[in-house]
Amino acid sequence: MTMKTILLTGAAGMVGQNILEHPAINKFNVLAPARKELDLLDGDAVRLYVSERKPDIIIHAAGRVGGIQANIANPVDFLEQNVMLGRNILMAARDLGVSQFLNLASSCMYPREGETPLSEETVLTGELEPTNEGYGLAKIFAMRLGQYINREEKAARFKTLIPCNLYGRHDTFATNTSHLIPAIIAKMHTAKQENQKTVEVWGDGKARREFMYAGDAADGIMRAVVEFETLPEIMNLGLGFDHSVNDYYQTAADILGWEGEFSHDLSKPAGMKQKLVSIERQTAWGWKAKTSLEDGIRHTHAFYSEGFAL
Numbered sequence: 001m002t003m004k005t006i007l008l009t010g011a012a013g014m015v016g017q018n019i020l021e022h023p024a025i026n027k028f029n030v031l032a033p034a035r036k037e038l039d040l041l042d043g044d045a046v047r048l049y050v051s052e053r054k055p056d057i058i059i060h061a062a063g064r065v066g067g068i069q070a071n072i073a074n075p076v077d078f079l080e081q082n083v084m085l086g087r088n089i090l091m092a093a094r095d096l097g098v099s100q101f102l103n104l105a106s107s108c109m110y111p112r113e114g115e116t117p118l119s120e121e122t123v124l125t126g127e128l129e130p131t132n133e134g135y136g137l138a139k140i141f142a143m144r145l146g147q148y149i150n151r152e153e154k155a156a157r158f159k160t161l162i163p164c165n166l167y168g169r170h171d172t173f174a175t176n177t178s179h180l181i182p183a184i185i186a187k188m189h190t191a192k193q194e195n196q197k198t199v200e201v202w203g204d205g206k207a208r209r210e211f212m213y214a215g216d217a218a219d220g221i222m223r224a225v226v227e228f229e230t231l232p233e234i235m236n237l238g239l240g241f242d243h244s245v246n247d248y249y250q251t252a253a254d255i256l257g258w259e260g261e262f263s264h265d266l267s268k269p270a271g272m273k274q275k276l277v278s279i280e281r282q283t284a285w286g287w288k289a290k291t292s293l294e295d296g297i298r299h300t301h302a303f304y305s306e307g308f309a310l
């Protein structure tokens with residue numbers, strides 16, 4: 001039997017790298033162009049690439065991604081670039097007959113006041129969180145475009161996974177651009193090395209967040225590729241439980257062996273109070289994440305120590 005070909009966008013990113021490290025990827029031919037080989041903002045180049053390479057499957061894991069500070073500072077880029085990336089790759093896939101398209105969205109597309117746990121049908125039922133509204137809007141755009149294509153074609157080639165927050169190997173650890181857990185790991189690593197007595201937490205630390213280990217997300221994504229027929233058109237990829245920001249700091253402190261005190265800067269934005277996705281569809285589909293928070297932080301810190309801090 002001939003191997004199917006997957007085009008993985010965003011292969012150099014955290015999700016992309018974790019997909020490439022997943023054992024199931026070896027059952028496919030993989031096209032994993034870096035940005036310099038295929039700039040997804042260039043619609044003509046995307047169309048040419050897809051028409052020449054003829055992938056059977058596309059996993060769209062490219063995006064302009066960042067934490068609160070980057071989103072607040074660059075709302076134009078987060079909206080415009082993510083819309084363009086989604087538009088270019090989705091329309092090329094539609095026009096050139098790609099048979100499976102797996103789009104990665106984000107829980108930032110849920111209403112800020114949405115009822116917890118956030119279920120898939122509540123997208124577009126309320127205002128988004130303003131700190132990452134542009135990013136959320138772009139994610140809604142790509143998801144809806146895929147649904148509209150399915151509707152016009154009376155087929156279901158375009159499906160969207162909505163992962164909760166992710167962290168793990170290949171994360172970005174620079175504190176001004178990173179997400180919560182890698183930022184915590186980098187801060188705690190420095191605090192331990194420099195024997196700092198206090199570490200500052202943004203806000204009161206009581207906001208609750210759901211973070212999945214990226215290796216688990218890659219496992220869910222590869223199952224979605226293999227079991228595409230049974231995958232719902234839109235499905236959250238989540239844990240079904242969350243922790244407070246303070247819990248994440250404390251767990252990282254325990255694992256890294258740092259024994260100082262936390263201070264809270266209440267003037268800094270803390271984002272939504274809680275963001276927990278519903279795993280009802282995912283559970284019915286028969287998948288769940290396996291890595292504990294402790295193991296995830298341990299593996300992620302090991303990656304950070306080896307790759308960046310030594």
Ligand SMILES: NC(=O)c1ccc[n+]([C@@H]2O[C@H](COP(=O)([O-])OP(=O)(O)OC[C@H]3O[C@@H](n4cnc5c(N)ncnc54)[C@H](OP(=O)(O)O)[C@@H]3O)[C@@H](O)[C@H]2O)c1
Nearest residue numbers: 010012013014015035039040041061062063065106165166
């Ligand atoms: N990380 C999370 O917590 C999380 C949670 C939910 C959903 N997601 C979604 O998962 C996907 C991947 O996220 P990630 O965390 O892996 O992000 P990431 O580490 O920032 O990776 C994004 C990748 O997209 C590539 N990219 C951006 N613009 C491009 C362009 N114009 N042409 C070609 N490639 C381009 C980047 O290339 P360069 O390396 O050249 O910059 C990078 O490799 C995104 O759709 C994101 O919304 C992520």
